[in-house]
Amino acid sequence: MNPKIINATERHSEADKEKSLIRNRKSEIVVALAGNPNAGKTTLFNALTGLRQKVANYPGVTVERKEGVWKLNDGAAARLIDLPGLYSLDATSFDEQIARDVLTGKLAGVPQPDAIIAVVDATNLERNLYLVTQLLEYKIPVVVALTMVDAAEKQSLEINTKKLSELLGVPVVEVTAAQKKGIDELAEAVQAAEEFQVSNFRSQADPTNSEAEDLKTDASEIFARYNFISDVYQESVKHIQTEERGFSEKIDRVLTHKFFGLVILAAILLLVFQTIFSWANLPMDLLESGFGALGDFARVSLPEGLLSDLIVDGVIAGVGGVLVFLPQILLLFLFISILEDTGYMARAAFLLDKLMSKFGLHGKAFLPLMSSFACAIPGIMATRTIENPKDRLATIMIAPFMSCSARLPVYALMIATFFAGQTVFGFVSLGAVLILAMYALGIVTAIIVAWILKRTLLKSATPPFVMELPPYRLPNVRNVLQSMFNNGWEFLKRAGTVILAISIILWALTAFPRSADGDASQAISQNQIAPGAQEPLNQITTGDESCGCSLPDEAHIAEAEQKAAEAKQGAALRNSYAGRLGHFIEPVIAPLGFDWKIGVALIASFAAREVLVSTLSIIYNAGKDGNEESENLIQAVSDAKRDDGTPAWTPLTAVTLMVFFVLAIQCMSTVAVVRRETNSWRWTIFMVVYMTALAYAAAFLTFQGGKLLGFG
């Protein structure tokens, strides 16, 4: 064994014993969960805490902090802190710095752990033990939770956990979190770990020493660790010789092939989008009918007036307009989670990493970019794992191009309105192809921008990167459902807070100013009413004198009254604050084929992208005739007219809007996070300007090019 191994008992100082006694007196112990990425840490955390978990940020920083309550065997509770996924504690990345600060108790607001559970992937024992050797030096009891033992057995590896425990000097518990196997044993080991000796490995550097914090781990230190790990591995793991190739390896030959891999990736994504659209139809229709019925009920139940208008046209139309897309959001995260859990997402990462590295992007950029498909904010925060500031900045600058889940309602509305039921080659949904095209547009633009940045403003050499491909596994139902539930809940929370508030404000902007008697239409002077709409009324009031025909019948009168009412409503909307704002920006957006109503929605969507949907719902609701039966948003968008009576939307306008949304920054929160993460106004402003300019130029080319080609 390595000469650096010393007897653990020698290191137990009086202070440590005292600390241990204090811990024993505490009613709740604090346990930190540490491990390599893909070691099964999240699955174990979910299994230990269930729904008793909360997600926040570490104080002062934006690294995600997950905490939960773990009910131990004797009824006591442990506070479980999930540390970021780590390969080491060398503190070269922000995640590693955070983990070190937590373990040394130096992070304000986070207590120093009483015990550490080191999650170790049995299929990658040597690499995982590197982190364990570092954890052992923190003078905190460590318990190793050995995961994926079954997968290791399939790889012909036989691990002697008893021997492993002896050699490491800490308890080792085999855990199958998905089936809750070994959880009780783990709890027992953690509770007993208070008395357990700290480790059998000790390097010369003391991590808790303040001087050591800035100390770079030198080569001899690394060699010492690997020598120790190598000894432990050889004595505790037995390889059973076999000719059979691993199942994962065989599949990987096809799935990570440089050509077929990309074709399969595109096919899988296409299938996912097509399934999302077809499966979501029924629940979306039900939700839509539900909100329609709710609106009608509120209209009938509430006394006529401002409050009724606010509830029906503002709250129900606005929030309901966005909420109907909940089934699609749930399905999107269901599939993302399944792809992650099976191990396919890592293959997709590997494929695209090969492509991206050719354009100068760091290999570590891929995971932040993948996270950005859910939301750019965690994606940008995840760039902290990239050590080189220029590589990190290049990744931050392109992360918002990945189509996040907030864009999905916008794409879905456009597709449902203009491309529903249309197919390519007779069986592939045109909607699914369009969504795939939007995702691809974001990825390709990101690669091109990164290529330009890495050759100009952010010139630097790209270091090599080794990516780990986890073995294929059956997805864990609990994990998949939990991810779907969490993301769905986030969407509902946004709908119930930000989108609700913005809907109310937008309704007010479309409903005011009003005249003293409260009738919006009275605020409009007669000459503001469209001349065409005034005509029928004039004809009725002047009778047969002007046209020489007989007196109009009741149907004509009703039709004329309806037209006049519509015109008044339209004029009231034009005269509203929202209308004035929309008209103010209309000259800028007119070359993109957008009228002022779309302009209002574009401005509002800077708060959150999905607000575009609720804004259109409110605007078209306010603009329609009050006598009309409540229509759904898809119908309203399809029927919407410009001031000159021509259709406000065409399929080309819809595609143009989608292109604009792929490339525009359009998210206040993302801008705030970029400012915070780059600590630079210059780069934040650069990002907002270049993305907006790019979105405008691409939308302009799409619309004007489409018109030239006859699609307008």
Next chain:
Amino acid sequence: MDFQNILVAIIISAALLYIGQIVWRKAKAFSPKSSCGAGCGCAGKTKQKM
């Protein structure tokens, strides 16, 4: 001003306050915090300007 109008005014004011508070929080996020964890990289003093 009848009861309905007062209620509507309250709801709109509450929505404005809520959004205002969010914008204020986001605006604050534009500037680095002074009370960060040691060496976490987020404080103006410790973070390397990119």
